Amino acid sequence: MRVSSVKGSHYVDSLAQKRRRSFIVRLSLMLVGIVLCVAGVFYALFYSSWFDLNDYEISGAQNIDPAIIKENLNTYRDYRLFKFLPVSRNILFFDVSEAENVLLEKNNLLKTIQIEKKYFHALSVTLVERNALGVWCFENYIGDHKCKYFDIDMKMWGDLDKTTGFILLTVEDYKTIDRQTINKEYFDGIRKLTNNLRSFMAIKSIAIPAKPLSDLIVYTDKPYYLQFSLESNIEDQISVLKIFLNNKKNDIGFVPQYLDLRVDGRVYYK
Template sequence: MFVLYKLSDFCHVLHQNYHRRQPRKINWRVWLAVTAVLVIVAAAVYALRFSPYSRIKEIKVEGAQKVSSEEIINLSRQALDGRKHWIIPKDSLVFFNEQEFKDILLKQVPLIKSVDVARNISGLLSIKVQERQKAIIYCDRRQCYNIDDDGLVFEGAPAVYGGMAIALKDNSGREVKIGDQAVGPELISFIKDAQYSLNERVNLNLIYFEVSSFPAAEVDAMTVEDWKILFDSNQSAEDQVAALKLVLDEKIKDQRDELEYVDLRIENRVYYKLK
């Protein structure tokens, strides 16, 4: 009985070892799912890195007048050249960074005020630009520039004073360059309002405006009659011109050609000096 017991026990152990050594069955569903994921990832990598169908192939520019369309296209191609993180092409239709692209164009071309872009699946990138428009001519001690309503310097300009041109001479000693913010939009608005009111209400033409410091509270205007008007840019230009008209019509009507300046900087007060 002892031998039989040991033999049966030995057979049981052999039976267990046999089953342990049997290979496990393959789960084909899991294998197919993993394979499908790998194929999709490989296809995506190929599309991103190599496929021409997912790339920007053509660039079209609208709205360019002073700046050439060719310049914008060349800058665009430079911005879209290369890869991000060594993998994703910058000209990828899928991962195109619209805001980053706009910022590059606006920084490189100060003449451009705004940029709108659109792309389609055919690989066309459409760029619509709005150029800056001259508000006034700004002149420092070195040269003159055109600046827009925001006060941004966007191109050089000839030194033109008088007539329909509005010019601001900066005597503060500052030097600016293209792309700089020369003055604030509030000062631009004040100067344009003052010029318009003087022309319409007083029939008075100017040669130029000038400031001596920044921030510019005092703004002087040189008239074609060779006398100055001293404005406070923090007050209404229209109200100050109304006060000037009252003085010119009632106080110094016959002495206008003898004026040296009229000071409008103190509210409800007008001071003037004769030569």
């Protein structure tokens, strides 16, 4: 015996369609909810003021203008990923290490920089500046701004006019022409000279002549200048100088124009 429904197949199809429409509506609402949630989170992270980075506390600036550091930080902060996403404006996503590297690259005067986040809107920036050993002047450099400060790491910064005096050592480099780069061999030799010579003589400036090679000319607080050579041991040349000056200290007629120490164990003068 067969059992048949009095409602017929049309009723079954109508019920299935209602269930399908209900499922589609619920799915659509759920998708809309998800999109709205994602959009809300996206807006809160990158376009609202909840995590907006807008203040810098800078300490340790002595010779560098804090406004320059702020400008560099703003440029880094305002970079937009894919030209529309301001990732670094959110303090949660601000890359401290990368920002430190960017600032060190842009500011040669900085030796170190430390950035710390102060949630939720500020950065604490601590600067350590380089200490200048002297001024290195590239006398034959074909461009402008021949003189720059330099430090123990051979880093250079600043553009300044040439000065001579006893406060900062001045190096007059007549050898380098097309670039402003400190030669390490001469730098090491000058460091040895200043470290040993300053114990008994004030140094005004040191010249690196174009020729001959490996020579250094030292101008001091004495009326004569000194000639050294990097081809001989600098410490030995200074030891010979000390002995020579000690032997001449009571000689009132000793008024030379220069002292030449370039030959091992000897002093020539005029």
